[in-house]
Amino acid sequence: MSFDSISEFFAMGGHGLYVWLSYAIALAILVLNIINPVMQKKKVLTDLARRLRREKST
Amino acid sequence: MSENKKWLPRWFFQLASPRWCYDITGKLLPGFVIAMLLLLVTGIVWALMFAPADYQQGNSFRIIYIHVPSAILAQSCYMLMAIAGAIGLIWKMKVADMVAKSCAPIGATIAIMALATGAIWGKPTWGSWWVWDARLTSMLILLFLYLGVIALHSAIENEVTAAQSAAVLSLVGLVNIPIIKYSVEWWNTLHQPATFKLTEKPAMPPEMWVPLLVMVIGFYCFFAVSLMLRLRNEILQRERRAGWVRELIEKQ
Numbered sequence: 001m002s003f004d005s006i007s008e009f010f011a012m013g014g015h016g017l018y019v020w021l022s023y024a025i026a027l028a029i030l031v032l033n034i035i036n037p038v039m040q041k042k043k044v045l046t047d048l049a050r051r052l053r054r055e056k057s058t
Numbered sequence: 059m060s061e062n063k064k065w066l067p068r069w070f071f072q073l074a075s076p077r078w079c080y081d082i083t084g085k086l087l088p089g090f091v092i093a094m095l096l097l098l099v100t101g102i103v104w105a106l107m108f109a110p111a112d113y114q115q116g117n118s119f120r121i122i123y124i125h126v127p128s129a130i131l132a133q134s135c136y137m138l139m140a141i142a143g144a145i146g147l148i149w150k151m152k153v154a155d156m157v158a159k160s161c162a163p164i165g166a167t168i169a170i171m172a173l174a175t176g177a178i179w180g181k182p183t184w185g186s187w188w189v190w191d192a193r194l195t196s197m198l199i200l201l202f203l204y205l206g207v208i209a210l211h212s213a214i215e216n217e218v219t220a221a222q223s224a225a226v227l228s229l230v231g232l233v234n235i236p237i238i239k240y241s242v243e244w245w246n247t248l249h250q251p252a253t254f255k256l257t258e259k260p261a262m263p264p265e266m267w268v269p270l271l272v273m274v275i276g277f278y279c280f281f282a283v284s285l286m287l288r289l290r291n292e293i294l295q296r297e298r299r300a301g302w303v304r305e306l307i308e309k310q
Contacts, residue, residue, distance in 0.1 A: 002110055009107065012117035018182050019120050022175040023106070026124040029171045030098075030280055033164055037287035044294050048307045051298070 074151045076293045077302050083286040090282045097276030104269035112266075121179040123270055126253055127277035129172040132200060133235055135165035135281060139207070140232045143225025153289075155221035156296065158228065159211055160288035164281060166204035173197060184248050192241035193249040196234055203231035217296065 003009040012019045072078045105123035112119035139161035146154035176194065177187045188194065207224045214220035242251045253270065254260060260267040297303050 015118035018118050018178050022121045022178045025174050029167045033284045040291050
């Protein structure tokens with residue numbers, strides 16, 4: 001461990017704002033890049049299923 | 059075709075089949091998801107809690123563990139996008155076009171990550187969020203190239219034409235990659251030189267560069283996962299008229 005206490009860990013030697021802000025941005029971008037295609041897949045599947053049903057009914 | 063087959067391996071032709079790609083990425087995904095989670099969680103905990111602080115920069119140095127992997131990935135992703143685009147142009151391979159198209163949004167967001175973490179790191183280290191320095195400017199151009207590719211894909215209705223124009227833009231923009239790499243050597247710059255070089259040992263001690271390496275590999279696994287997810291969506295959408303996609307939709 002490089003830190004003696006939890007408060008020291010959050011303070012990051014006075015650079016807390018910079019460190020935590022960059023990690024928050026990084027995490028947000030990583031999560032977004034996984035969630036977005038997963039949500040998109042659901043949309044693609046429902047769209048294609050609807051299209052297929054429409055083709056069959058006509 | 060038969061002559062080509064002699065010097066190109068079989069998997070190269072299998073890659074051309076959207077169905078084969080859809081199946082193989084489906085099989086590879088779980089492994090990459092597990093590797094990504096293990097590496098990124100280990101890497102982040104190691105970077106934030108156990109890696110030593112820099113003797114000059116203190117704890118703001120910990121930003122390196124996301125800044126360097128994102129900068130490396132943004133450039134690798136660009137090279138893959140350009141190579142896939144070239145393969146699509148030369149062999150008219152649909153899957154290569156889809157790979158190139160899927161690379162663009164990932165690369166753009168990762169380039170934003172590299173620029174943002176760099177700006178945040180620059181404030182306590184250089185005293186400024188942004189300087190018009192060669193490395194920073196060429197990285198900003200990389201982001202604009204990604205945005206250009208995305209814009210071409212959304213502006214051109216015809217998928218084939220869109221893929222061709224995007225591939226040409228990516229290939230022209232490829233000249234920017236060596237500029238980014240050598241910018242710290244060619245011009246006077248605030249930016250520090252590369253952390254990892256293939257030919258030399260890193261200048262920092264192992265307690266610092268081992269977690270960085272873990273993060274870099276973790277970022278590549280993340281890229282593989284995100285790219286495969288996007289590619290599979292793209293395959294389903296573009297191959298919607300194919301028999302196997304219809305069967306797949308009916309089954310669920």
